[in-house]
Amino acid sequence: MNGQLLQGKTALVTGAGSGMGKAIAKLFAAEGANVILADLNEEAALQVVAELPEGSGHAVQADVADDESVAALVRETLDVYGAPDVLVNCAGVPQAFTPIEELTLAQWDRIMSVNTKSIYLTTRHAVPHMKAKNKGSIINIASIAGIRARPGLNAYCASKGAAIMLSKALAIELAPHHIRVNVINPGPAETPMLGKFINGDEAEVEAGKKDIFISSVPLGELIQPEDIAQAALYLASDLSKIVTGEVMNVDGGRGI
């Protein structure tokens, strides 16, 4: 689909160097947006920019868990394409299945910082510019793990559950400014992240993808990054202009 649903809009997408963030950036650019592709991995973000229509993408190296880095990211967005109309918080880190007594404080802090604190930081820095426009759409990529637990995913589930509730709190707070805040909960998705949930060698990871993940999806297949991008396009565009505080499971029925 190559339309103009996001014509003239500025979209800031975190985690845009890989997986779902990459698919979102590509679809948004195809729909007419100017896209800032933020990622810790600058090389990866630059590679995605090279795949976009000329002039429609700009890569920024940023750590979404770091306040200064996020402040600089929003400043660069303003300089390059102007105030963001759309913010997609997609950057995230997985957790390899770990019993709670073996989970280190450093692991806990990292997962909560990248998956949850990041939403507070990007929103805090972007929202004043959205308020000035009296309009905006914020899309937070949480996880079906935020509403349906799995053993050994303690910190990850907590980080995504918090992301969902933070999104709802922001949706009600920002509604008077016509800034919508919605959540997408992906189910197990075919991206570089999926294998990282499993402890083990390559063969164990491949077996785990089938035994643990595909078998947990009622529709019987892994979610594709493009499936998430289509949902994000709906939430970013005016097609969803009356939708806020919504949590959309894009998960092949995993959350049922």
Ligand SMILES: NC(=O)c1ccc[n+]([C@@H]2O[C@H](COP(=O)([O-])OP(=O)(O)OC[C@H]3O[C@@H](n4cnc5c(N)ncnc54)[C@H](O)[C@@H]3O)[C@@H](O)[C@H]2O)c1
């Ligand atoms: N893959 C799945 O099965 C799955 C399922 C449910 C939810 N999710 C969530 O979807 C989102 C996207 O995941 P994905 O599968 O596309 O993963 P991915 O690993 O393919 O991409 C994640 C991107 O985030 C970037 N990133 C990580 N930490 C960062 C930081 N501190 N600052 C900036 N960028 C950072 C990485 O460099 C990478 O490019 C994540 O929030 C993830 O938790 C994934």
